[in-house]
Amino acid sequence: MGAGGSKALEPVVWLFKKPDAHRSEDASTSDNPWDALTDEQMEALSDEELDALLSASDEDEDDDDDADEDETSDADTVITTPASSTSRAASTPTPAPKKPKATKKAKAPKGDGPIAIALGAIGGAKDAVASTARRAVTAASTAMRRRVEAIATTPKNELAARIALASLKGVRGAALHAVATSFAGCYLPRLTTAVKAAATASVAAPLLRRAGVGSKLAAIVPGTSLESVGYVLELVSPISPDVVTDVAVRAAPAVAGLTQLARRFARSHVRYLVVRSVLRAVAREKTRRAEYAVRVAPIVAAYGVKKPLIKRKKLPSQRDAAWLAMHRWGSAEMRRVIADFGGFYRKVGQIMGTARQMMPEPYIEAFAETMDNNPPVPFPVVKRLVERSLGAKLSEHFSDFDEKPLATASIAQVHQATLAKNKKKVVVKVRIADVRTMVGDVRSMLHTTLVMKRLGLDNGVDFPTIFRAYLDVIAGEFDFTAEAAKINEFRELFETYGLGDRVAVPVVIEDLSTSEVLVMERVRGVKLLSVLNRARQRGRRPLVPAAAAKVHVDGGIGWDGVFDTMFKCWSVMLLRHGHYHSDPHPGNFIVAKDGRLAILDWGQTQVAPEAYRLHLCRLVVSMVAEDYPKIAEEVRLHSQVQLERPTTEALAALCYAYFDTRPTPLAEVNMMDLNNSPFLRNRITQNTQEGFFTIRSVFLLRGMMATCGVTSSMVEAWEEDARAVLRASGDRTVPSVIRSRSRRMLTRTWLSLQKSLNVGAGARLNTLEAGREGTGRSP
Known part of the structure; x- marks a missing residue:
């Protein structure tokens, strides 16, 4: 090859040398060897040199990634020229710096341009997707790590709120x-x-x-x-x-x-x-x-x-x-x-x-079955509550504390214990319920009764008013300090009216009682609920304990005397004192070993305003005389109860069902008898909220009396106290006892005749008792 050809190869020698750190900054930045050759140099290349140029170009693209790892060996690599031009090739100029490496392209086959372009595009797309995926995974892992750190440092309530929002x-x-x-x-x-x-x-x-x-x-x-x-x-x-x-x-x-x-x-x-x-x-x-x-x-x-x-x-x-x-x-x-x-x-x-x-x-x-079989709260929980309330270990105040509860109610749980200072047997009442939960339950029952009323399933009894009354008093049951004060109040009340020899109220241990724990001396005896449940299971009437029959003999024989004592207690509390126990279910009575009737659980009590007490006393006197027009007039003027058709017979019958325990036809009719209830034809449009707890007490007492076979009248037991309260208030319209008894005898005789002939008021009472309320005028 001539001198011109040798000069043309001079750039080829350094062109295929791998880049190193010493390249000149002003040298050519082209990566393609073809770009460094002029047209004259291209024409001067021989066939061997052209093949070497093509091979070096392909190898340069394939081995680009390995160039930086082995610069020393690759920098000395040159294209071997013919022997006649070896001396000129030895003196090579400083190569130009290489252009920054772009995305790697797929190797294109020789002599096939469109296929090479397509494969290059595919390879570039694959690399782009892989790079994007790597960046996405990195970003996601970083975000997840930051999220976990944020949740780990989030306060409990805020974390719960976030979880709630997520769910x-x-x-x-x-x-x-x-x-x-x-x-x-x-x-x-x-x-x-x-x-x-x-x-x-x-x-x-x-x-x-x-x-x-x-x-x-x-x-x-x-x-x-x-x-x-x-x-x-x-x-x-x-x-x-x-x-x-x-x-x-x-x-x-x-x-x-x-x-x-x-x-x-x-x-x-x-x-x-x-x-x-x-x-x-x-x-x-x-x-x-x-x-x-x-x-x-x-x-x-x-x-x-x-x-x-x-x-x-x-x-x-x-x-x-x-x-x-x-x-x-x-x-x-x-x-x-x-x-x-x-x-x-x-x-x-x-x-x-x-x-x-x-x-x-x-x-x-x-x-x-739900009265006295609540699932007990575990003893460790009770122990923690008592120790927190008293501010000391159990062993400091009690030498013995029975882990098995005596009773578990809806609000409190009762345990037997022995005081450390005097070895006296006591019961410890521990509050286990939450006031917000109980109030929420009352509201739920209220909503249920509203739905029942709209569907006509309450038989016109107006149950929503009943649960509104509960909302007014339920929170007061959670303060045991107030309950302790009420226990002392009612013990003194019974002693004042001569009932202390027949009624027992627990004695409070003041220095160990708090708002959450109430410690009282234990009353030994048998629960009235246990007596009634055993009798119900055996299918027979319960037997009154012999000691109780002796103590309550002045009020009657057997259970008659026991219930007469109950009547006297509620008469004194409600009519004379204006503050009464409003939860007399059988679980709250104990027939003590000495025969006295012990009344428990004074958390739920109700205050009777003076106007309501006087109204109730007038009703009692009129109901004892069986003066139906007077009863109806009293209800129309002073009661909250309203009927669709407030006839004299309907109002009088309702009063006997609400406030007396005698077995009257309306009192014996099941209010939830969806076939025969008289309230289906004459609905109660508004019930009495102020009198609900009195009515509830009467219902509870009447239910116990039915189990024991007692049919006495509570209003007759209340008459003496009702007359005394009315006289003390200055009411001069109260009839004498003789006049009242005469009126009752005449009323019974006349009504009996009308009912037998099915005429007048007797006919209306017959239809009322049969559940087919008439619409005639009252007599």
């Missing part, structure tokens, strides 16, 4: 699951049980497989297999394997459907449990109210659907049988609700469990 998406599904489960559990209990069992199996099966339970069982009995088990079953079973196979094939779709349903139920139930836990942590009272509403809704709905259907039955016996079956189902469901929720709902069971005129017999039996 809002599942609230709707959880609510639908709760409603569906509640309705299905009431209406289709067997199907619900089967689905729950299948759901449990669908969850447990994968866990058992992962745990290798099958292989472990096989290892326990070596040599066993499915084939051997099947062979044994084939020998033992009386059914042909072909029949079993055929049944299995036919049942396969149903089994698959049930399996799918079970899996969906399991997923939905897990979501419901998570959402419920979060909501309980964030809004405990509202969640409890919502859960109660969901549980009660199917029961109320069932009554709403059944009521018109049962009314269509022609025979009364068929209607009564249908309602009895309905009440048995509803009472069983309500018993489960009360057992699950406790709280104020157990107190409602206490009311209904003894008031026979308020509930059907199945409900009375169901609610009677």
